[in-house]
Amino acid sequence: MMSEDFVIQCVSPFSNDTAITVDQFWCEFDVSKYQDDLYPALDISFPDFLLGAVQKRKAEFLAGRYCAASVLRRLGSQSLQVKKGEHGCPIWPEGIKGAISHTGNRACSLVCADPGLAGLGVDIEEVVTSELLEQVSDMILVAEERPLLQQRYFDARVVFTLIFSLKESFFKAAYPIVGEYFDFDRVTVVGIDSKAQVISFRVNGPLHERFPDGSCYQAHYAYVTKSILATFVFLPV
Numbered sequence: 001m002m003s004e005d006f007v008i009q010c011v012s013p014f015s016n017d018t019a020i021t022v023d024q025f026w027c028e029f030d031v032s033k034y035q036d037d038l039y040p041a042l043d044i045s046f047p048d049f050l051l052g053a054v055q056k057r058k059a060e061f062l063a064g065r066y067c068a069a070s071v072l073r074r075l076g077s078q079s080l081q082v083k084k085g086e087h088g089c090p091i092w093p094e095g096i097k098g099a100i101s102h103t104g105n106r107a108c109s110l111v112c113a114d115p116g117l118a119g120l121g122v123d124i125e126e127v128v129t130s131e132l133l134e135q136v137s138d139m140i141l142v143a144e145e146r147p148l149l150q151q152r153y154f155d156a157r158v159v160f161t162l163i164f165s166l167k168e169s170f171f172k173a174a175y176p177i178v179g180e181y182f183d184f185d186r187v188t189v190v191g192i193d194s195k196a197q198v199i200s201f202r203v204n205g206p207l208h209e210r211f212p213d214g215s216c217y218q219a220h221y222a223y224v225t226k227s228i229l230a231t232f233v234f235l236p237v
């Protein structure tokens with residue numbers, strides 16, 4: 001099996017227009033083509049915790065680590081293996097911040113070596129179905145976010161997916177700083193600018209000295225395909 005049958009690089013939906021340079025690598029992968037010998041073929045260490053995992057999990061972990069190794073190589077990093085740390089948080093080489101996401105058949109990794117960056121998060125999500133929105137919205141949304149779903153020209157499923165994805169992206173960016181799990185009600189999305197593709201959000205309650213109650217941030221979003229969205233959180237120091 002050729003590794004190209006399993007994974008190919010694809011273009012990033014995000015332009016590199018942040019003040020600090022963030023390197024990124026995106027790929028498309030095919031779970032049905034996954035085989036264990038793709039790990040050595042792609043120079044990725046097969047971790048023990050994946051022994052006995054289902055094909056989908058082994059494939060998505062490989063695709064995410066392949067993106068991470070590819071972008072770290074481009075940065076000139078000596079270490080290309082990103083181990084899984086506490087609470088699932090990837091362990092990046094000294095001085096590097098990064099994030100990984102995968103969904104269905106897409107994966108990506110974003111990394112940055114600039115000391116001016118405190119945290120980085122990315123998340124790829126398929127647009128939810130109306131049924132899923134109904135089932136999980138109480139768990140994900142705070143009351144103040146509900147009106148955002150009722151905008152006339154903005155599909156509620158897309159709005160909900162963006163809010164959910166933003167919260168996951170922020171969690172990935174903030175977890176290494178906060179050092180513990182925090183729930184979805186700790187962030188409120190206050191606005192989505194569909195023209196600029198910018199999401200504005202606020203932290204509720206002091207999460208950490210770095211994130212006081214009421215602190216406000218912005219994130220970017222983009223369409224990966226018609227039915228896949230991605231959000232990108234960038235936290236300057």
Ligand SMILES: CC(C)(COP(=O)(O)OP(=O)(O)OC[C@H]1O[C@@H](n2cnc3c(N)ncnc32)[C@H](O)[C@@H]1OP(=O)(O)O)[C@@H](O)C(=O)NCCC(=O)NCCS
Pocket residue numbers: 060061064084086087088089090099100101102103122123124167168169170171172173175176182183184185186187
């Ligand atoms: C961890 C979490 C954010 C991952 O998001 P997801 O949409 O399920 O999956 P994704 O494919 O986008 O991301 C998975 C990757 O996130 C990364 N990740 C996992 N835990 C992480 C953590 N604690 N910190 C940073 N990154 C983490 C990993 O690289 C993981 O991929 P891997 O297991 O193959 O290494 C999600 O599963 C979760 O636990 N969410 C609850 C916490 C939360 O979001 N709170 C809301 C705060 S407002």
